[in-house]
Amino acid sequence: MAGLGASKIITQFRPLTCAAATATATACHPGRLVPNSPDLIKWVRREGGFVHQAVRIAPSAGSCGLVACQDIPKGSDLIALPHHMPLRFSSLESECVDTIDSVLVNLARQVPEELWAMRLGLKLLQERASVGSFWWPYISNLPETYSVPIFFPGEDIKNLQYAPLLYQVNKRCRFLLDFEKEVKRVLKNLKPDDHPFRGQDVDASSLGWAMSAVSSRAFRLHGKKLSDGTHVDVPMMLPLIDMCNHSFDPNAQIVQEQDAGSTKMLIKVVAETQIKQDDNLVLNYGCLNNDFFLLDYGFVTPSNPYDCIELKYDGALLDAASMAAGVMSPNFSSPAPWQQQILSQLNLDGEAPVLKVSLGGSELVEGRLLAALRVLLASDSETVQKHDLNTLKSLAAEAPLGISNEVAALRTVIALCVIALGHFPTKIMEDEALLKQGFRIQKKSVIIDVMRGLTSRVKLLSSKEKISAQG
Numbered sequence: 461m462a463g464l465g466a467s468k469i470i471t472q473f474r475p476l477t478c479a480a481a482t483a484t485a486t487a488c489h490p491g492r493l494v495p496n497s498p499d500l501i502k503w504v505r506r507e508g509g510f511v512h513q514a515v516r517i518a519p520s521a522g523s524c525g526l527v528a529c530q531d532i533p534k535g536s537d538l539i540a541l542p543h544h545m546p547l548r549f550s551s552l553e554s555e556c557v558d559t560i561d562s563v564l565v566n567l568a569r570q571v572p573e574e575l576w577a578m579r580l581g582l583k584l585l586q587e588r589a590s591v592g593s594f595w596w597p598y599i600s601n602l603p604e605t606y607s608v609p610i611f612f613p614g615e616d617i618k619n620l621q622y623a624p625l626l627y628q629v630n631k632r633c634r635f636l637l638d639f640e641k642e643v644k645r646v647l648k649n650l651k652p653d654d655h656p657f658r659g660q661d662v663d664a665s666s667l668g669w670a671m672s673a674v675s676s677r678a679f680r681l682h683g684k685k686l687s688d689g690t691h692v693d694v695p696m697m698l699p700l701i702d703m704c705n706h707s708f709d710p711n712a713q714i715v716q717e718q719d720a721g722s723t724k725m726l727i728k729v730v731a732e733t734q735i736k737q738d739d740n741l742v743l744n745y746g747c748l749n750n751d752f753f754l755l756d757y758g759f760v761t762p763s764n765p766y767d768c769i770e771l772k773y774d775g776a777l778l779d780a781a782s783m784a785a786g787v788m789s790p791n792f793s794s795p796a797p798w799q800q801q802i803l804s805q806l807n808l809d810g811e812a813p814v815l816k817v818s819l820g821g822s823e824l825v826e827g828r829l830l831a832a833l834r835v836l837l838a839s840d841s842e843t844v845q846k847h848d849l850n851t852l853k854s855l856a857a858e859a860p861l862g863i864s865n866e867v868a869a870l871r872t873v874i875a876l877c878v879i880a881l882g883h884f885p886t887k888i889m890e891d892e893a894l895l896k897q898g899f900r901i902q903k904k905s906v907i908i909d910v911m912r913g914l915t916s917r918v919k920l921l922s923s924k925e926k927i928s929a930q931g
């Protein structure tokens with residue numbers, strides 16, 4: 461009986477380790493789980509989906525992408541997936557049809573919300589391990605490895621040199637190691653037929669593969685319609701559509717529409733602009749900073765308008781910065797009661813303050829930090845009370861508390877930038893010599909851009925002050 465059981469298991473799983481999966485395959489698209497995997501475009505068409513005749517899968521910047529092999533007019537449908545093709549994970553106990561579903565749902569419950577990709581990752585791993593999986597043509601075309609920081613060698617992680625990102629990478633690595641133990645504990649006593657991964661061992665590395673496959677490819681789209689007519693957002697993996705690479709200047713977008721004659725939703729990609737022959741089909745993955753791009757997708761976007769750096773709001777640090785900037789007797793660490801009250805309104809003081817503030821991005825200086833600096837550098841409450849909080853938080857509101865107050869606030873931020881740059885031990889020239897340090901270079905560029913933007917404001921304000929003094 462034991463022998464029979466073993467042979468049954470062997471014919472019902474596909475290995476979760478890459479070397480075994482690729483042993484008999486020959487290269488077609490580089491770096492895929494199975495190099496001679498089935499043709500994805502043919503599979504989508506066979507399943508009742510639509511793929512524009514000019515759309516091809518082609519190598520693109522070291523991985524794959526979708527390319528137009530002839531001009532495509534704006535508004536054309538590029539891809540349409542029928543309802544059964546996206547890979548979703550229902551975590552509802554009521555939708556569990558067997559013990560395998562319940563095991564996965566119970567494991568998924570132990571994944572924190574912010575690591576939602578691991579939940580759908582469990583479903584992906586289950587399908588990867590199963591010989592009869594409907595999604596095998598899709599899964600075999602997924603990348604074999606991911607360039608996200610959880611897989612970086614220790615030295616490369618350290619070399620990111622940016623504490624908020626190091627914190628996130630460590631958190632994910634720690635979670636995967638703990639979750640490995642939990643998954644092993646749960647799977648240990650299961651009968652072979654109830655085992656979600658067909659009796660295979662699951663370790664931190666296969667869990668990391670699945671989490672990265674999902675974080676770098678899933679889209680959050682409308683799921684089931686609720687009785688009030690709204691939809692819940694559900695992460696899904698979209699075969700073929702997820703071959704589109706990212707651009708902040710996309711030529712395609714995902715739309716969901718009701719399938720004719722059915723209550724189900726059709727997921728489509730539509731040409732947002734005219735697409736020229738040989739152009740890549742690109743989607744906008746979202747207005748994300750480079751921390752998210754690197755953590756979830758394994759790449760950074762140069763000149764990313766949404767990139768920013770995070771700082772902790774700290775009175776002593778602000779005192780040091782403003783003194784370095786030549787601001788006279790700052791009192792950031794000992795605010796007056798009326799100032800403290802405004803800090804509480806800004807959520808920078810009080811019972812549960814949110815002390816994380818950012819520089820860069822579309823705002824240049826986070827409104828809460830700017831307002832705090834303006835208020836703490838103001839000498840009387842009357843002038844401050846004349847303005848509402850939104851004005852105090854806005855860089856567009858030019859010097860609401862007077863030019864010298866504004867210059868002192870901006871100089872303090874510039875000094876904060878100098879301190880933040882000092883936390884990177886290497887020079888930009890050294891970073892440039894290391895190809896992998898695109899992340900570090902981009903973070904430094906954000907800081908330098910903030911300094912440039914604020915310095916020109918300070919100059920403008922100072923010249924206005926001079927003119928008014930002369931007048």
Ligand SMILES: C[S@@+](CC[C@H](N)C(=O)[O-])C[C@H]1O[C@@H](n2cnc3c(N)ncnc32)[C@H](O)[C@@H]1O
Nearest residue numbers: 523524525676677702703704705706757758759
């Ligand atoms: C949704 S998949 C796109 C298809 C993927 N290139 C492939 O070969 O399967 C997202 C992944 O593509 C790559 N990618 C997408 N856009 C990129 C970009 N603008 N620059 C660099 N890599 C990109 C990253 O590896 C990312 O994790």
